[in-house]
Amino acid sequence: MSRINGFVGRRNFLLGVAGFATAGSLLWYQRQTSILQADADTNPVNPHPVTATEALKRLLEGNQRFVERERKYPNQSLKDVQLLAKGQYPFAAVLGCSDSRVPTEIIFDQGLGNLFVVRVAGNVASDMAVGSLEYATSVLGSQLIVVLGHKKCGAVMAALQEKPAPGRINSIIEGIKPAVARVRLSKGENAIAANIKYQAEKLKSQSTILANLIRVGKLQVVSACYDIDTGKVIFKT
Numbered sequence: 001m002s003r004i005n006g007f008v009g010r011r012n013f014l015l016g017v018a019g020f021a022t023a024g025s026l027l028w029y030q031r032q033t034s035i036l037q038a039d040a041d042t043n044p045v046n047p048h049p050v051t052a053t054e055a056l057k058r059l060l061e062g063n064q065r066f067v068e069r070e071r072k073y074p075n076q077s078l079k080d081v082q083l084l085a086k087g088q089y090p091f092a093a094v095l096g097c098s099d100s101r102v103p104t105e106i107i108f109d110q111g112l113g114n115l116f117v118v119r120v121a122g123n124v125a126s127d128m129a130v131g132s133l134e135y136a137t138s139v140l141g142s143q144l145i146v147v148l149g150h151k152k153c154g155a156v157m158a159a160l161q162e163k164p165a166p167g168r169i170n171s172i173i174e175g176i177k178p179a180v181a182r183v184r185l186s187k188g189e190n191a192i193a194a195n196i197k198y199q200a201e202k203l204k205s206q207s208t209i210l211a212n213l214i215r216v217g218k219l220q221v222v223s224a225c226y227d228i229d230t231g232k233v234i235f236k237t
């Protein structure tokens with residue numbers, strides 16, 4: 001059945017992706033095909049796929065409602081819970097920071113089933129984050145990924161320090177350091193903005209699945225920064 005991201009059958013898509021892979025990774029893709037196929041069959045076809053343009057519009061409008069204190073609190077009833085048990089069609093995916101001041105659904109005034117959210121300190125595009133976003137787009141059909149950083153991000157500030165962080169916090173810092181290095185090379189560039197840009201680039205460069213979706217016009221990756229002083233999200237397309 002043709003249902004993946006609204007343009008080609010899931011099996012055909014994944015086999016198509018395999019065509020871009022090296023011979024060594026073909027077996028991996030074949031195994032993933034069967035796994036994803038089995039899981040995806042629990043999620044009915046999306047009768048109303050949402051384009052990246054429309055998804056961006058919904059996020060902009062939702063953030064405007066949040067800023068202007070005119071939130072609608074959509075899709076948060078018990079009926080929505082029951083309806084979504086049959087399947088989910090998140091209209092956008094977000095890679096955001098874990099910071100407690102940047103709760104994704106609240107700042108975009110969205111509800112259950114609207115957003116596929118991956119949150120990790122520093123909005124780092126780790127392997128697991130990339131895998132989650134591959135699932136959101138290639139299986140669930142989201143056509144927009146927002147890499148959402150924010151002002152005064154503690155993880156980015158920590159990456160600017162020379163001293164190593166304790167424990168596994170350091171793995172987060174290491175994931176941000178390449179962006180910070182760019183800032184040091186070009187004095188005056190904002191470390192927060194550089195990190196958002198770097199993580200967005202990483203999504204495109206490290207995922208064959210995401211790159212192929214972009215190539216065929218079924219995915220857009222955009223960057224955005226949340227102002228924790230005002231509640232406003234500024235998009236950079």
Ligand SMILES: [Zn+2]
Pocket residue numbers: 097098099121122123150152153154155156
């Ligand atoms: Zn942060």
